[in-house]
Amino acid sequence: MFQLVKLQYKSFFRSASMGGSLFAKIFAWLGIIYFTLMAIAIGFIHGTGISVLNPDADNKIEFPFEWINENLIYAFAYWIVLRYILQKIPIVNIRQLLLTPMKKSKVIRFAVNRTNFSTFNLMSIFYLVPFSLTVYSMGDLDSNKLIFWNISIIAIVYITNYLNIVLNKRDSLVLIIAGVLILFRALEYWDFLDFTVYSKIIFTSFYNQPVLVLIPIGLLAYTYYSVIRFFRFGLYIDTGLQVQVAEASQDDFKFLNRFGEMAKFLRNDFRLIKRSKRARNTALMGIGFVLYGLIFLWAQDIYGDTMLIFGYLFSTGGFMFTFCGLVPSWDSQHYSFMMCQNIKYIDYLKSKWYLGCLGIGIATLLASPIYAYFGLFHFVAIICCGVYNLGLNSYLTLWAGAFTKSKVDLDSMKNAMGDSKAFNSKTLLLTIPQMVVPVVVYLVVSKFFTPMIGCFAIGILGAVGVFFRKPVFKLIIQTYKTEKYSTLSAYKETN
Amino acid sequence: MIKFNNISKTYSKQTVLDVESLEIQPGQAFGLVGNNGAGKTTLFSTLLDLIKPSTGEVLNNDINVRTSEDWKSFTSAFLDESFLIGYLMPEEYFYFVGELRNFSKKQVDDFLTDFEDLFNNEILGGKKYIRDLSKGNQKKVGIVAALIGDPKVIVLDEPFANLDPTTQIRLKKIIKNLSKKEDVTVLVSSHDLQDVTEVSDRIVLLEKGLIIKDIKKTTKTLKDLESYFTKE
Known part of the structure; x- marks a missing residue:
């Protein structure tokens, strides 16, 4: 087991992009600490029955323990979906290890056990423990029963953890x-059927009948060994590690011809989105961001308009951030080819920029009717945020791409244990400066004038940016040229 | 003409390439031999501006490859799989390369008819993406794509490795025909002395980054090279 830990340690510290990786790791850790503290704090607050989003005295929940049993079923369902989207399956690069004189089961167990320490599992414990302590101190619950209830719930959390590993391949x-x-x-909302009535009975029974803890524990053991077995028998070069090949068909995307010189690159990007699972997921996730603004719209009372701008920037720029944030990594597998071909940097980057703009355009088109429903202000805000993304954030994303040297494995769906997750904390990190500036501009301008003028200020900034395309591109190209060699060598790295 | 002036590459004190001067005339079939780690791929990579040399410059038809991108219009290469776009079908890949080199679809189709033998019905018209082809077939796709669009400088790194005997023989024929053209310079590297001597008319032997031999091919060349590598 120790050798495997050492391998992981080496692969992290010896990677070429170690500098950037370490930086991102530090930020990731800060994020983890933040969320841990939040989980603990929310656990305590929920325990007292005070609503976190709406801390009015009349909203206080009288029996927090009943409340949590009612809602746990949803929490688990959300957790599974969220895990699927975000949680990486931390499996060591296993193919090479198959031929070493290490027992297969050992390799697999190591990889699976690593997931036990995933943030998703720890976070739920960080929430549950302070919650239980508070409800215990406030009410007349039995401590032993409460402990068994906790064990049951945590066991279920771990069941979702292992389920996620298996589900990972099944969209x-x-x-x-x-x-x-x-x-x-929906059924609950329109009073057809309240499912939680039944689920509440189940979860409460874990408290009332501590013996029932054996059921989740038993299920946990069963899922754990199923996961081990799943990999144990799926791990042959010709079965588990190779997926049957889908029949290929040619795609010409003729409508792209109107983009002239750019068409040849755009065509390949469209093919990439169509044919690579990872690219497809990323693109879909970007489009999904269109609805992101709704969260801030509903929580407007708490966060105010300023955060609304933040949400709208994501709504219109989601695709641009997620997909174009991985330029040029999408071409990492054939980057040396691209660098030798008769391709001018300007054409290459411009085509990626067009793609980003296309994404912003479509997202803005989709978002504007949705948000216009809530009033003229929201419509204007969406359009202005779209323009800002177009005129400024698109350049920043491309520019940041020159430093993003993580290789994207497009064929990872061939690999049963490959990392097929369309999520990169680094690229999301880079979006922070892109978000802070417009939000601050809005905050300042709307303070002195009206919120509407605040939106216009953002829009004008973006519109000005559009006119600076030529000099900005020159700068971006210069950066790509200086970074070229280290990018090439980083892409050469496997894993 | 291709000129390497005082090119060297050093990775933390270890020099992997040190070529004082090397000139390759247009129309030459240039062969590069040497053991693993001799610097063959490094030399080609400096020509293609894929790695930054520690000293010196490379001129490709008087164009400094590091300061201008103009050499890309008449140079093509196939070094390894990173020259393939896995998610394309072979046809799409050929058309894409054709577009980059101002070849119409029709021209690419005509061009590909010469390679029907080489492809052996396994590449065109199949229902596979390049990523799903076998290693050997992937290599064929990469090499043929490097020949599209009448490039004047063609760089092939280890083109014969991993190919079956029939394909090797066909490929040698293709390379020989290419180098017959007056203005086409072909640069080939290989471990296999016989392959290299067969296709090239000038052979350079690299060892630990240094040029050990630089010879015009004669009937004795193969023997010479073999005796060099067998010496203690």
């Missing part, structure tokens, strides 16, 4: 879970 199952979740929520 349809997760879509079904998400669909059922939405259906039950």
Whole structure:
């Protein structure tokens, strides 16, 4: 086991992009500490029955313990979906290890056990423990029973952890879970059926009958060994590690011809989105961000308009941030080819910029009718945020790309244990400066004038940016040229 | 003409390439031999501006490859799989390279008819993306793509490795035909002395980054090279 830990340690510290990786790691850790503290704090607050989002005295929940048992079922469903989207499956690069004189089961167990320490699991413990302490101190609950209840719930959390590993390859199952979740929520909302009445009985019984703890524990053991078995028998070069090949067909995307010189590059990007699972997920996730503004719209009372701008920037620029944030990593597997071909940097980057702009355009088109429903201000805000993304953030994303040297494995779906997650904390990190500036501009301008003028200020900034394309591109190209060699060598790295 | 002036590459004190001067005339079939780590790929990479040399400059038809991108219009290469776009079908890949080199679809199709033998019905018209082809077939795709669009300088790193005997023989024929053209310079590297001597008319032997031999091919060349590598 120790050798495997050492391998992981080496692969992290010896990677070429170690500097950037370390920086991102530090930020990731700060984020983890923040969320841990939040989980603990929310645990305590929920324990007292005070609503976190709306801390009015009349909203206080009288029996927090009943409340949590009612809502746990949703928490688990959300957790599964969220895990599927965000949680990386930390499996060591296993193919090489198959031929070493290490027992297969040992390799697998190491990889699976690593997931035990995933933030998703620890976070729920950080929430549950302070919650339980508070409800215990406030009410007349039995301490022993409460401990057994905690064990049961944590066991279920771990069941979702292992389920996620197996589900990871099956998009349809997760879509079904998400669909059922939405259906039950809707049924409950329109008073057809309150599913939580039944689930509450189940979860409460873990408290009332501590013996029932054996059920989740048993299920946990069963899922754990199923995961081990799943990999144990899926791990042959010709079965588990290779997926049957889908029949290929040619795609010309003729409508792209109107983009002239850019068409040849755009065509390949469209093919990439169509044919690579990872690219497709990233693109879909970007489009999904269109709805992101709704969260801030509903929470407007708490966060105010300023955060609304933040949400709208994501709504219109989601695709640009997630997909174009991985330029040039999408071409990492054939970057040396691109660098030798008869391609001018300007054409290459411009085509990526067009793609980003296309994404912003479509997202803005989709978002504007949705948000216009809530009033003229929201419509104007969406348009202005779209323009800002177009005129300024698109350049920043491209520019930042020159420093993003993480290799994207497009064929990872061939690998049963490959990391097929369309999420990169580093690229999300880089969006912070892109968000802070417009939000601050809005905050200042709307303070002195009206919120509407605040939006216009953002829009004008973006519109000005559009006119600076030529000099800005010159700068970006210069950066790409200086970074070229280290990018090439970083892409050569495997894993 | 290709000129390497005082090119060297050093990775933390270890020099992997040190070529004082090397000139390759247009129309030459240039072969590069040497053991693993001799610097063959490094030399080609400096020509293609894929790595930054520690000293010196490379001129490709009087264009400094590091300061201008103009050499890209008449130079093509296939070094390894990173020259393939896995998610494209072979046809799409050929058309894409054609577009970059101002070849119409029709011209690419005509061009590809010469390679029907080489492809052996396994590449064109199949229902596979390049990523799903076998290693050997991937290599064929990469090499043929490097020949599209009448490039004047063609760089092939280890083109014969991992190919089956029939394909090797066909490929040698293709390379020989290419180098017959007056203005086309072909640069080939290989471990296999026989392959290299067969296709090139000038052979340079690299060892630990240094040029040990630089010879015009004669009937004795293969023997010479073999005796060099067998010496203690």
